[in-house]
Each structure stands twice: as structure tokens, then as C-alpha cells.
Amino acid sequence: xxxxxxxxxxxxxxxxxxxxxxxxxxxxxxxxxxxxxxxxxxxxxxxxxxxxxxxxxxxxxxxxxxxxxxxxxxxxxxxxxxxxxxxxxxxxxxxxxxxxxxxxxxxxxxxxxxxxxxxxxxxxxxxxxxxxxxxxxxxxxxxxxxxxxxxxxxxxxxxxxxxxxxxxxxxxxxxxxxxxxxxxxxxxxxxxxxxxxxxxxxxxx
Numbered sequence: 001x002x003x004x005x006x007x008x009x010x011x012x013x014x015x016x017x018x019x020x021x022x023x024x025x026x027x028x029x030x031x032x033x034x035x036x037x038x039x040x041x042x043x044x045x046x047x048x049x050x051x052x053x054x055x056x057x058x059x060x061x062x063x064x065x066x067x068x069x070x071x072x073x074x075x076x077x078x079x080x081x082x083x084x085x086x087x088x089x090x091x092x093x094x095x096x097x098x099x100x101x102x103x104x105x106x107x108x109x110x111x112x113x114x115x116x117x118x119x120x121x122x123x124x125x126x127x128x129x130x131x132x133x134x135x136x137x138x139x140x141x142x143x144x145x146x147x148x149x150x151x152x153x154x155x156x157x158x159x160x161x162x163x164x165x166x167x168x169x170x171x172x173x174x175x176x177x178x179x180x181x182x183x184x185x186x187x188x189x190x191x192x193x194x195x196x197x198x199x200x201x202x203x204x205x
Contacts (some may be wrong), residue, residue: 006138011155013197017130018163023120025167031113032168040168042110043117047164048157050121055153058131059139079133088196092189 019025024047031040121127139148 003140007151007155010134010138010152011159014134014156015159015163018159019166023124024117024160025163027116027120028164029167029170032170037165037168039110039113042113044161044164044168046114046117046119047121048117048160050118051127051160052153052157054122054127055131055135055156056149058128059135059145059149059152061132082199085196085199088192088199090192092192 027043027047028040031043135152138152139145
């Protein structure tokens with residue numbers, strides 16, 4: 001069982017964080033422009049599997065600590081909330097630069113694309129920190145963890161896939177939009193503001 005109000009906060013927050021240009025989104029756009037959306041799907045599959053692995057590992061790891069030390073839940077909420085506020089402030093301060101490497105990748109195999117997506121997801125320290133700080137507070141320890149985790153992970157994967165498809169299919173038009181003026185900076189500010197609000201909400205809830 002998951003609180004509907006909590007989902008109403010979680011869904012838009014994670015979507016805006018996902019769609020903000022980062023390692024995976026920039027990779028999706030680069031490959032979409034160079035090898036086409038259809039072949040880029042192999043990278044997306046690997047990335048989604050990596051994100052799911054990070055999310056599940058983060059929740060199960062934190063959940064095991066919470067079961068052994070129930071009082072740690074309140075500490076986790078405060079620490080997680082503070083970290084999200086910290087991330088949000090940093091996103092506000094970000095200059096919004098985006099580097100896109102459009103080197104020739106037409107000869108890359110499906111396995112290489114899959115591996116590239118998977119490794120990019122699991123090797124991202126910010127991804128681990130974000131999952132550890134954001135996901136566990138949305139898990140209600142009074143109910144079974146598995147169904148709640150399944151719903152949250154499904155939302156995360158759907159959000160990631162939609163955002164990667166937007167970047168991969170947007171191609172040059174999206175690149176021009178992101179590199180024009182302060183568009184990336186404003187995207188960072190929107191996502192950062194949501195992160196701060198969620199951090200405050202988690203800390204005081």
C-alpha cells in the first residue's frame with residue numbers, strides 16, 4: 001500500500017530530475033542523432049536495467065538497516081531530506097553546461113550499446129545517492145516492502161524511458177533548444193526547486 005499523496009509528490013519530482021540533462025539523457029540524445037532511435041533502444045534497455053538494480057539495492061540495503069534499527073528511520077528522513085535540499089540548491093547554482101559528443105558510433109554492436117547504458121547507470125554516484133536518499137522515505141515499513149518497491153521502481157523506469165525517448169527522438173532540435181540561452185539553467189532550477197520542496201516535506205512529515 002502506497003500513500004497517494006506521496007505518489008503525487010514522487011512522480012513529478014522524479015520526472016523533472018530525469019528530464020534534466022545528465023549522463024544518461026545526453027547519451028540517449030547523442031546516440032539518437034548518430035545511430036537512430038531504434039538502435040538506441042539497446043542502450044536504453046541497459047540503462048533501465050541498471051537504474052532498476054540501483055533502486056532495488058538502495059531500498060533493500062536501507063530497509064535491512066531500518067529493520068534492525070527502527071529508530072534509524074527518523075534519522076534517515078532528516079538526512080535524506082537534508083541531502084535532497086543540498087542537491088536542489090546545487091542544481092539551482094548549476095551553470096547548465098551540456099557536452100555532447102557526436103563521434104561516429106554506427107559500428108557499435110547491440111551488446112556494446114546495452115553495456116554502455118547499464119554501466120552508465122550503475123557507475124553514476126549521484127544516482128546511488130539520489131536513490132538512497134529519496135526512495136526509502138516513501139516506503140511504509142508497516143506494509144510489505146516488495147509491492148511498494150515494485151510500484152516505485154515501475155514509476156522510475158517509465159519516467160526514465162519517456163525522458164530518454166524525448167532526448168533520442170528530439171535530436172538536433174532538442175540540442176538547439178538546450179544549448180540556447182538559459183534553457184538548461186531553468187530546467188535545473190525547476191528540478192532543484194522540486195528537490196528542495198521534497199526534502200523539506202520528507203524532513204517534517
